[in-house]
Amino acid sequence: MTKEQFVVTAAQMRDIETRIFTAGMPVAALMEKVGGLIFQRLQTIISPDKCVGILAGPGHNGGDALVVARELYFHGYKVWIYQPFSKLKELTSQHFQYVQSLEIPCYQQINELPNCDFLIDGLFGFGLEREITDSIAAAINYFNQRNQPIISIDIPSGLHTDTGEVLGTAIQASYTFCLGLWKQGLLQEQALPYIGKAELIDFHIPLTDIHAVLDNVPQIKRITKTTALSTLPLPRPLITHKYKQGNLLLICGSRRYAGGAILTGLGARASGVGMLSIAVPESLKMSLVSHLPEALIIGCPETEKGAIANLPLVGCVSDSVTHLIDLNSFTTIACGPGLTTDNISIIPEIIECECPLILDADALNILAQLGTIPLLKSRKSATVITPHTGEFKRLFPHIDYTNRVKAVQAAAHESGAIVLLKGARTAISNPQGSVWINPESTPALARGGSGDVLTGLLGGLLAQIPTPELTMEDVVASATWWHSQAGILAAQARTELGVDAFTLTQYLLPVLKR
Numbered sequence: 196m197t198k199e200q201f202v203v204t205a206a207q208m209r210d211i212e213t214r215i216f217t218a219g220m221p222v223a224a225l226m227e228k229v230g231g232l233i234f235q236r237l238q239t240i241i242s243p244d245k246c247v248g249i250l251a252g253p254g255h256n257g258g259d260a261l262v263v264a265r266e267l268y269f270h271g272y273k274v275w276i277y278q279p280f281s282k283l284k285e286l287t288s289q290h291f292q293y294v295q296s297l298e299i300p301c302y303q304q305i306n307e308l309p310n311c312d313f314l315i316d317g318l319f320g321f322g323l324e325r326e327i328t329d330s331i332a333a334a335i336n337y338f339n340q341r342n343q344p345i346i347s348i349d350i351p352s353g354l355h356t357d358t359g360e361v362l363g364t365a366i367q368a369s370y371t372f373c374l375g376l377w378k379q380g381l382l383q384e385q386a387l388p389y390i391g392k393a394e395l396i397d398f399h400i401p402l403t404d405i406h407a408v409l410d411n412v413p414q415i416k417r418i419t420k421t422t423a424l425s426t427l428p429l430p431r432p433l434i435t436h437k438y439k440q441g442n443l444l445l446i447c448g449s450r451r452y453a454g455g456a457i458l459t460g461l462g463a464r465a466s467g468v469g470m471l472s473i474a475v476p477e478s479l480k481m482s483l484v485s486h487l488p489e490a491l492i493i494g495c496p497e498t499e500k501g502a503i504a505n506l507p508l509v510g511c512v513s514d515s516v517t518h519l520i521d522l523n524s525f526t527t528i529a530c531g532p533g534l535t536t537d538n539i540s541i542i543p544e545i546i547e548c549e550c551p552l553i554l555d556a557d558a559l560n561i562l563a564q565l566g567t568i569p570l571l572k573s574r575k576s577a578t579v580i581t582p583h584t585g586e587f588k589r590l591f592p593h594i595d596y597t598n599r600v601k602a603v604q605a606a607a608h609e610s611g612a613i614v615l616l617k618g619a620r621t622a623i624s625n626p627q628g629s630v631w632i633n634p635e636s637t638p639a640l641a642r643g644g645s646g647d648v649l650t651g652l653l654g655g656l657l658a659q660i661p662t663p664e665l666t667m668e669d670v671v672a673s674a675t676w677w678h679s680q681a682g683i684l685a686a687q688a689r690t691e692l693g694v695d696a697f698t699l700t701q702y703l704l705p706v707l708k709r
């Protein structure tokens with residue numbers, strides 16, 4: 196694993212830090228090093244003719260900020276410091292004494308503060324342990340209103356390091372320089388409006404210390420380009436045939452939601468899957484054929500409202516059906532987009548299949564009606580469920596949703612499924628509690644049909660997992676990355692308004708070509 200992939204809580208970061216200090220690294224030397232690295236990065240953002248206001252807190256986050264203030268000062272920047280605390284940690288206090296001796300202007304009241312071009316937020320880092328109140332809360336609100344770019348050191352002051360919750364109030368940063376290892380809170384959706392552009396400042400934490408602290412607990416990993424591209428595109432052997440490259444069945448669509456079936460099919464197409472079959476209500480058949488001529492389209496008997504009434508399974512006697520489905524002939528089945536909840540009886544049938552199964556959209560709503568946990572627990576092979584927030588809450592109403600990482604872990608543990616919780620920061624957990632978080636996405640994807648594309652793509656990839664070294668979870672994580680990168684690429688080309696779900700399918704392959 197690379198440093199970019201690890202995700203830590205405040206307690207884990209503190210344990211890692213303690214190991215480094217116990218091994219002999221002086222605390223002051225580490226602060227000096229970190230402050231120097233932050234300063235170097237700032238030089239690439241802020242030109243020396245600018246004035247920088249430094250917000251320094253009582254702990255080591257404040258100490259980092261004071262080192263930065265001193266370096267900016269010596270390199271010719273105009274600098275002032277806001278430091279309103281009467282009690283500082285010892286090292287922070289020494290740095291404060293020194294910057295005062297340099298006659299860098301220091302203030303305690305916000306109404307005394309001069310203008311500046313940038314603010315550096317070193318009020319609180321991972322040591323914030325309670326709500327911010329009174330004059331500090333008022334100061335943070337004031338800084339947010341000054342309309343200047345704020346660069347937060349480690350984490351925007353006021354955010355909970357693990358959950359990303361706002362503790363009273365929080366700095367709204369334009370940039371966040373996360374120190375050493377990614378803090379879990381920066382990957383939580385509720386933190387997003389406060390973080391701005393986040394990047395990691397690597398200050399060389401030995402891997403042995405990271406592993407010593409993290410290896411005994413389920414790992415939480417950021418999905419990165421490097422990890423995704425180590426899976427994608429799935430390798431194709433020189434000598435192969437279509438059934439060796441995955442045999443996927445999609446069960447989707449209704450007269451009401453015909454497009455969902457097409458989009459799921461187009462998502463699957465981009466995966467390169469060898470054989471694609473799509474079961475839809477009979478009346479959708481011709482439309483599906485015209486959009487996906489390469490797929491085998493299976494028309495199913497339909498209900499009065501135009502949903503699939505039953506699957507024409509091998510063994511059933513029917514004159515009207517031209518193709519019977521053998522659920523056990525597929526390497527993966529994906530079910531749900533556009534299905535409606537008109538006919539709940541097909542889900543228990545599908546659940547019996549012996550191959551990996553992906554359940555999405557209305558398949559999840561039906562699952563919630565029928566009893567999520569017992570049905571999923573009865574499955575013999577892997578299940579992936581892909582709820583968005585609303586579906587998640589219907590499936591697992593008793594799970595506390597405050598911390599999405601913990602919520603997805605609990606859902607996977609209870610259900611025995613791989614749970615992919617969709618959102619601005621999609622989180623995936625396996626039943627053992629290992630979590631993958633997608634750190635980059637775009638609001639352009641908040642649009643009808645984009646989830647259908649993901650289900651098809653995921654189905655196509657899982658159907659063709661080539662080697663035993665690749666786990667299902669790795670492929671699910673890579674599919675998530677691929678889907679959101681296609682959204683980002685499409686938004687770059689066409690603006691955030693131009694990423695309808697069909698367009699999204701057209702940007703999937705260009706992501707890998709890049």
Ligand SMILES: NC(=O)C1=CN([C@@H]2O[C@H](COP(=O)(O)OP(=O)(O)OC[C@H]3O[C@@H](n4cnc5c(N)ncnc54)[C@H](O)[C@@H]3O)[C@@H](O)[C@H]2O)[C@@H](O)CC1
Binds near residue numbers: 208209212226255323
């Ligand atoms: N972990 C590491 O390896 C490193 C950490 N460093 C810095 O150290 C920071 C952590 O430092 P600390 O542990 O000193 O913690 P912080 O600097 O985050 O803040 C702790 C201080 O804030 C006070 N405090 C907490 N909540 C408060 C509230 N609601 N209102 C008022 N005061 C409050 C505490 O009493 C304590 O004095 C990191 O975020 C990072 O910036 C770096 O200097 C170097 C490397």
Ligand SMILES: [K+]
Binds near residue numbers: 320
């Ligand atoms: K901070």
